[in-house]
Amino acid sequence: MIGAGMVGLATAWHLQERGHKVTVLDREGVAAGASWGNAGWLAPAKTIPLSDPSLWRYGPTALLDADAALSMPLRVDPGLWAFLARFMAQATARAWDATMAALTPIDLVALAAFDELELGGVDAWTREGPFVIAFEKESQAAGFLRELDGVVRHGQEAPLTPLDAATSLAPMLSDAVTCAYRLDGQRFIEPGPYVEALGRAVVDRGGHLRTDAHVVSVVGGTDPAVVLDTGERLSTGTVVIATGAWLPRLAQAHGVRTLVQAGRGYSFTVDTEQPAEHPVYLPHHRIACTPYRGRFRIAGTMEFRRPDEPLHPRRIEAIVNQARRVMTGVDLDNRHDEWVGSRPVTPDGRPLVGRTASENVYVAGGHGMWGIVLGPATGRYLAQLIDTGETHPTIRPFDPLR
Incomplete structure (x- = not known):
């Protein structure tokens, strides 16, 4: 197993459930990538296609707004522009529905997959919402409500209730918020600690974890192996590539041609005058908030941007500027844990889960913003494929050779 994030460790755990011995390799450590600093939302009702028709209006405007949630460098980058062309081609209602139909089966089992880990001994918690969805004015809610209607139309439940006063559940919201809803049926976690607990569970059950292993190539066939930057060759029966936004570096040689672009997210933590107890989502500002330690x-x-580029302070500033508009009693000038993580985004919004063109080499990645919530279910079904040779219908739309 290459990659010690949520997806890789969940796959390792499920392979152990089926009696396989596992070794997990990572060049930095458990949850060192996108698994650490994200919002930790287990929200199937928001696990939806990233590309939608609103991008045609929002995208060009965002490029001219330094505080917009969407950002990209103004430079010659053929790989990025090729990805954007394919990504924008999916920004239609028909493509949105096709991707939502593909995601819905795994969305429906996502929370149960976390329960399975907990019952299996993973010492970590998930917590019920509610989630507070807030807007400065009612007209801003139209896009969010349309997305939620699409989720329900495809077969999910998304209980949504108007709130008379958002501050009853989210006291950090200011008077600028005049329209709010309560979304139930979702959960959240503290993502770094959760993934660390999953890693401990894998080790406690006899797995090996190496966090100094920089894999530079993968050999498929009847004698599969991974090769480290030190020249060390590690033979194994099966290789799973679960390296997030870095997946193409190892997977392209095995026939995985779908583009994977780093969609980098930023976060930080702050103190609040009143304790934060519930997640808060500000769709118009593209800000997701969660109680965290x-x-x-x-x-x-x-x-x-490229996945290895350093944190850009201007992106943190952009989030702060948006948050100031709608929050109060929040110490935005004394930030902790400033972080950037590279999420693996595919043009069509579908993950890459399954066999590659090389014998005994598999991939698990491309989940975009949804690697945390879909990781355990992905691990379950990929382990089944590796163990039995049978592809579960839930992951069939995620064929990495499509």
């Missing part, structure tokens, strides 16, 4: 984690931005 006694503070309030504020996350946002979709920044299309």
Whole structure:
């Protein structure tokens, strides 16, 4: 297993459930990538296609607004522009419905997959909402309500109730918020601690974890192996590539041609005058917030850059500027845990889960913003495929050779 994030560790755990011995390799450590600093939402009702028709209106405007949630460098980058062309081609109602239909089966089992981990001994918690969905004015809610209607139309439940006063559940929201809803049926976690607990569970059950292993190539066939940057060759029966936004570096040699672009997200945590107890979503500002270890984690931005580029302070500033408009009693000037993580985005919004063109080599990635919520279910069905050779219908739309 290459990659010690949620997806890789969940797959390792499920392979152990089926009696396989596992070794997990990572060049940095458990949850070192996108699994650490995200909002930690287990929200199937918001696990939807990233590309939708509103991008044709929002995208061009966002490029001219330094505080917009969408950001990309103004430079010659053929790979990025090729991805954007394919990504925007999916920004139609028909494509949205096709991708939503593909995501719905795994959305429907996502929360039960977390229960399975907990019952299996993973020492971590998930917590029920409600989620507070807030807007400065009612007209801003139209896009969110349309998306939620689409989710329900495809077979999910998304209980939504208007709130007379958002501050009853989210006291950090200011008087600028005049329209709010309560979304039930979703959960949240503290993502870094959760993934660390999953890693401990894998080790406690006899798995090996190496966090200094920089894999530079994968060999498929009847004698599969991984090769490290030190020249060390590790033979194994099966290889799973679960390296997030870095997946193409190893997977392209095995026939995986779907583009994977780093959609970088930023976050930080702050103190609040009153304790934060529930997640808060500000769709118009593209900000997702979660209680996190006694503070309030504020996350946002979709920044299309290379995955290894350093944190850009201007993106943190953009989130702060948006948050100031709608929050009060939040110490935005004393930020902790400033973070950037590279989420693996595919043009069609579908993950890449399954066999590659090489014997005994599999991939699990391309979940975009949804690697946390879909990770355990992905691990369950990929482990089934590896163990039995049978592709479960839930992951069939995610064929990495499509």
